[in-house]
Amino acid sequence: MTTYWCERAWLPDGVADAVRIEVADGRIVSVAANTARTGTVLNGLTMPGFANGHSHAFHRALRGRTHHERGTFWTWRERMYSLAARLDPDSYYRLARGVYAEMVLAGYTSVAEFHYLHHGPGGTPYASPNAMGDALRQAARDAGIRMTLLDTCYLAGGIGVPPDEVQQRFSDGSAENWAERVALMKEDDQFRVGGAIHSVRAVPEYELPKVDDAVPEDRPLHIHLSEQRAENEQCEAAYRWTPTGLLWDYGVLGERLTAVHATHLTEQDIKWLGDSRSGACFCPTTERDLGDGIGPARSLLDAGVRLGIGSDSNAVVDAFEETRALELDDRLASEERGRFTADELLAAGTEHVSAGWPENGTIAAGAGADLVTVAMDTVRTAGIEPSGVLFAAAAADVRTVVVAGREVVRDGAHVLIERPETLLAKEIEALWQF
Numbered sequence: 001m002t003t004y005w006c007e008r009a010w011l012p013d014g015v016a017d018a019v020r021i022e023v024a025d026g027r028i029v030s031v032a033a034n035t036a037r038t039g040t041v042l043n044g045l046t047m048p049g050f051a052n053g054h055s056h057a058f059h060r061a062l063r064g065r066t067h068h069e070r071g072t073f074w075t076w077r078e079r080m081y082s083l084a085a086r087l088d089p090d091s092y093y094r095l096a097r098g099v100y101a102e103m104v105l106a107g108y109t110s111v112a113e114f115h116y117l118h119h120g121p122g123g124t125p126y127a128s129p130n131a132m133g134d135a136l137r138q139a140a141r142d143a144g145i146r147m148t149l150l151d152t153c154y155l156a157g158g159i160g161v162p163p164d165e166v167q168q169r170f171s172d173g174s175a176e177n178w179a180e181r182v183a184l185m186k187e188d189d190q191f192r193v194g195g196a197i198h199s200v201r202a203v204p205e206y207e208l209p210k211v212d213d214a215v216p217e218d219r220p221l222h223i224h225l226s227e228q229r230a231e232n233e234q235c236e237a238a239y240r241w242t243p244t245g246l247l248w249d250y251g252v253l254g255e256r257l258t259a260v261h262a263t264h265l266t267e268q269d270i271k272w273l274g275d276s277r278s279g280a281c282f283c284p285t286t287e288r289d290l291g292d293g294i295g296p297a298r299s300l301l302d303a304g305v306r307l308g309i310g311s312d313s314n315a316v317v318d319a320f321e322e323t324r325a326l327e328l329d330d331r332l333a334s335e336e337r338g339r340f341t342a343d344e345l346l347a348a349g350t351e352h353v354s355a356g357w358p359e360n361g362t363i364a365a366g367a368g369a370d371l372v373t374v375a376m377d378t379v380r381t382a383g384i385e386p387s388g389v390l391f392a393a394a395a396a397d398v399r400t401v402v403v404a405g406r407e408v409v410r411d412g413a414h415v416l417i418e419r420p421e422t423l424l425a426k427e428i429e430a431l432w433q434f
C-alpha cells in the first residue's frame with residue numbers, strides 16, 4: 001500500500017484540503033480529506049490524470065516546420081505524408097518514446113493513439129504484421145503512459161479513389177484483412193486495443209459496419225468526423241448524407257463511438273450524436289493550427305454527447321491549454337462567457353472513457369491511481385483560486401505524475417527517460433535529413 005498526502009486535491013465534490021489517498025495494485029483504495037500529513041507529500045493541487053483522446057505520435061516531427069508557405073489543410077497533409085513515408089518501426093519507436101514522454105510530463109496519463117501507418121513502403125506488410133503498432137506499444141510502455149491503440153482501418157484515398165503511394169502504407173486492402181491483422185495484437189495491463197475508421201473518405205460505406213463489428217463491444221471505436229467542410233461536401237455528393245448521417249444510417253453511432261473533431265455539424269448531426277450517447281473529442285490546438293474551425297462543443301454536451309480532448313498532431317502538448325480552449329474558443333464563437341463550468345471542463349480533460357480506460361478519470365476509491373500534481377507557486381499559478389487552475393496553468397507547472405500507482409514524473413522531470421528533449425531533437429533532425 002502506498003500513501004499520498006495532497007496539500008489540495010480536486011475530488012468529485014470539489015477541491016479539498018489535506019487529502020490522503022491510499023493506493024494498492026495500481027488502484028485507489030481510499031480517499032479522505034482533512035487528514036494529518038503522512039506518506040509521500042504532494043504539495044500543490046492534485047488532479048485526476050488527463051486523458052489524451054486523440055494522438056498521431058509521428059506528427060510531432062512537423063511541429064515548427066510547416067509555417068513557411070501559407071498553404072491549406074490539404075497541403076499540410078502532403079507534408080505529413082512525406083514524413084509518414086520516412087518512418088520505419090525502429091525510427092517510429094524512438095520518436096514516439098520522446099513524444100509520449102512529453103505527454104506524461106504535461107499531465108496526460110493515458111493516450112488513445114489513432115494509428116494508421118501500418119505497412120512498409122508500397123504497402124508491403126512487415127514480417128511481423130503489427131511491427132509499427134508494436135513500436136508504439138513499446139514506446140508508451142517505456143514512457144510510462146497507458147495506451148489504447150486505435151488501430152485504424154484506412155482503405156481509400158478518398159470516396160471512390162484508390163490509395164496513393166503513401167496511403168498504401170495505411171491500407172490493408174479490405175476490412176476483413178484489417179480485422180485479421182488487428183486480432184493478432186495482445187493487450188496487457190497498460191495497453192488496450194480499440195479500433196478506428198479513419199474517415200468516411202477513407203473507408204467505403206459498405207465496409208463501415210464490418211469495422212464496427214470487428215471491434216469488441218467494450219473497446220472504443222473512433223472516427224475523424226467533419227473536420228473540414230470539404231469532407232462534408234464530398235460525402236453529401238457521394239452518399240446524400242452528412243458524414244454523421246452516414247454513420248447513423250449504418251448503425252455505427254453509439255456509446256463506444258467517438259467522433260474526433262466534430263467541427264462542421266448540422267443541428268440534426270448534433271441530435272444524432274447526442275441521442276446515441278456518442279463521444280466527441282475536440283483537439284483545439286491542432287484545429288487552430290490547421291484552420292479547421294470551431295466545433296459546437298457546448299451544443300454537443302447539451303445534446304448528451306461525452307466531451308473529451310486530444311493533442312492530435314502534437315503541435316502543442318499541453319492538457320491545460322487543450323481543456324481551457326473548449327471554453328475560450330466557444331466564447332469566440334458564441335460571443336458569450338461562462339460556456340462551461342470548471343467541473344465540466346475537468347470532466348472533459350479527464351474523459352478516459354473514449355480513451356479506453358473507463359474506470360479512470362476521478363480521484364475516488366476503485367479508480368485507477370492516475371494523479372497529476374500542479375505547482376501553485378509558479379509565475380502562472382501564483383495567486384489563483386484552485387478551481388481556476390485550468391485557466392491559468394501550463395504543462396510546465398506539472399510537478400508529479402502518477403500512472404497506475406507508479407511515479408513517472410517527479411519534481412517536473414521524467415523518471416524513466418532522461419532528457420526526452422534531446423531524444424526528440426535527434427530523431428526529428430534525422431527524419432528530415434534526406
Ligand SMILES: N=CN[C@@H](CCC(=O)O)C(=O)O
Pocket residue numbers: 056077199224227286290312313
Ligand atoms: N487532424 C487531422 N489528421 C488527419 C488528416 C488527414 C485526413 O483527414 O485525411 C490524419 O492524420 O489522418
